[in-house]
Amino acid sequence: MPKSVLFNESDVLRKVTQLFWSKGYNGTSMQDLVDISGLNRSSIYNSFGDKFNLYEKSLKYYQQLQQEKLTQYMGSNKSPRRQIVALFEAVAEEIINQNNANGCFMSNCTTELANSNPRIHDFLVSNKKTMTDLFKGLILQARREGEIDVRKDADELASYLFSSIQGLRVTGMLDDKKSDIQGIVKQVLSVL
Amino acid sequence: MPKSVLFNESDVLRKVTQLFWSKGYNGTSMQDLVDISGLNRSSIYNSFGDKFNLYEKSLKYYQQLQQEKLTQYMGSNKSPRRQIVALFEAVAEEIINQNNANGCFMSNCTTELANSNPRIHDFLVSNKKTMTDLFKGLILQARREGEIDVRKDADELASYLFSSIQGLRVTGMLDDKKSDIQGIVKQVLSVL
Numbered sequence: 001m002p003k004s005v006l007f008n009e010s011d012v013l014r015k016v017t018q019l020f021w022s023k024g025y026n027g028t029s030m031q032d033l034v035d036i037s038g039l040n041r042s043s044i045y046n047s048f049g050d051k052f053n054l055y056e057k058s059l060k061y062y063q064q065l066q067q068e069k070l071t072q073y074m075g076s077n078k079s080p081r082r083q084i085v086a087l088f089e090a091v092a093e094e095i096i097n098q099n100n101a102n103g104c105f106m107s108n109c110t111t112e113l114a115n116s117n118p119r120i121h122d123f124l125v126s127n128k129k130t131m132t133d134l135f136k137g138l139i140l141q142a143r144r145e146g147e148i149d150v151r152k153d154a155d156e157l158a159s160y161l162f163s164s165i166q167g168l169r170v171t172g173m174l175d176d177k178k179s180d181i182q183g184i185v186k187q188v189l190s191v192l
Numbered sequence: 193m194p195k196s197v198l199f200n201e202s203d204v205l206r207k208v209t210q211l212f213w214s215k216g217y218n219g220t221s222m223q224d225l226v227d228i229s230g231l232n233r234s235s236i237y238n239s240f241g242d243k244f245n246l247y248e249k250s251l252k253y254y255q256q257l258q259q260e261k262l263t264q265y266m267g268s269n270k271s272p273r274r275q276i277v278a279l280f281e282a283v284a285e286e287i288i289n290q291n292n293a294n295g296c297f298m299s300n301c302t303t304e305l306a307n308s309n310p311r312i313h314d315f316l317v318s319n320k321k322t323m324t325d326l327f328k329g330l331i332l333q334a335r336r337e338g339e340i341d342v343r344k345d346a347d348e349l350a351s352y353l354f355s356s357i358q359g360l361r362v363t364g365m366l367d368d369k370k371s372d373i374q375g376i377v378k379q380v381l382s383v384l
Contacts, residue, residue, distance in 0.1 A: 022307060022308075023218075023308070024216070024218060024303075024304055026215075026216060026218035026219040027218040027304070027308075101307045102307050103302075103303050103306075103307070107303055107362050108303040108304070110295075110362050110365050110366060111216075111295050111299055111300040111303045111304070111362060111365065112216055112219070112300070112303070112304060114295075114365045114366060115214060115293045115294050115295070115365060116214075116215070116219075121366070124366050125366050125367070128363075128366050128367065153375065155371075155372075155375065156375035156376070156378065156379055157379060159363070159367070159372050159375055159376050160375065160376045160379035160380065162363060163356070163359035163360055163362075163363040163376045163380075164355070164356065164359050165359070166358065166359040166362040166363055167355035167356050167357070167358040167359025167360070167362070168355055168359070170299050170302050170303060170355075170358040170359070170362060171320075171351070171354060171355040171358055173302050173303065173306045173307060174302060174306060174313070174316050174317050174320050175317070175320065175351070180347075180351050183345065183347065183348035183351055183352065184348070184351050184352045184355045186348065187348055187349060187352035187383050188352065188355075190383055191379050191382055191383060
């Protein structure tokens with residue numbers, strides 16, 4: 001009878017996600033996954049599939065965590081414009097407090113695999129749509145409530161905010177100086 | 193007597209740079225480098241050093257090409273503000289014309305290696321400084337010439353423009369729709 005494997009799937013996924021986020025898909029070896037998970041190769045294959053399956057599961061796990069963080073950062077008792085501001089301020093805080101050494105897993109995944117893997121590309125495009133839809137909804141609401149000029153184009157602003165977050169995350173891997181990062185955020189938000 | 197190796201170093205560097213840019217450092221194997229260069233392993237080691245040395249040479253080669261492109265895009269007969277606008281318009285054109293599938297080699301390198309390799313990190317920080325110094329010089333000149341409000345903070349704007357280019361390059365790997373990309377650029381430049 002094969003030895004049964006007992007482990008906490010969510011705990012393994014958390015550790016593996018941290019590893020892929022830090023080292024990238026190609027920079028992570030099967031041995032790295034064995035080392036961090038404490039599982040042997042066959043347990044990994046049986047429970048999660050191959051390295052690529054595990055990477056995809058990690059991306060989705062990260063996406064869910066980000067959604068929860070987003071909700072927490074933005075809060076629901078703030079005005080729509082204040083929710084956007086709060087998100088950017090929280091990202092700036094993460095960078096300044098040096099919690100951004102690995103950047104954003106989604107941006108890292110984009111630059112590493114979007115050009116070569118159609119499945120990953122489609123996942124990232126769908127994640128982008130979730131983010132821009134969220135921004136667009138807030139902008140439309142802010143326009144209705146007189147917080148943002150009604151002549152501002154909600155689609156343009158939503159894409160701009162998405163792009164600005166990517167830029168901030170990449171820049172934050174090279175610069176965590178408070179005045180620089182807060183200056184960028186101030187300029188980004190001056191458009192609203 | 194060992195067979196002498198004759199090849200065009202610049203031609204090899206061009207091909208290898210394209211490969212590292214497209215596949216990343218960890219995604220590129222020594223065999224990939226042999227295949228694309230047409231050289232055998234010992235010729236590569238003798239002429240360029242190991243994979244990491246070759247990667248660093250490729251980064252510097254790309255940086256030089258980017259500087260030449262930048263000069264061409266911005267032109268010297270334009271006003272300082274127009275030079276900044278021309279650079280963003282040219283990046284947008286590259287994305288829209290689908291010449292951006294691989295994004296920007298510098299951004300890709302940042303997300304892949306800035307957190308783990310101090311030499312690469314320092315190189316990227318120095319490249320960022322070159323870019324922000326260029327932007328700052330143009331902004332100060334534009335302020336003197338009355339093209340940009342004299343109360344605008346030149347350091348903040350320079351960091352913001354650098355960050356916006358990174359964001360545009362990453363976003364452009366997921367979205368090359370003309371209206372989206374031009375909309376982002378329009379919003380970025382509205383800050384000036």
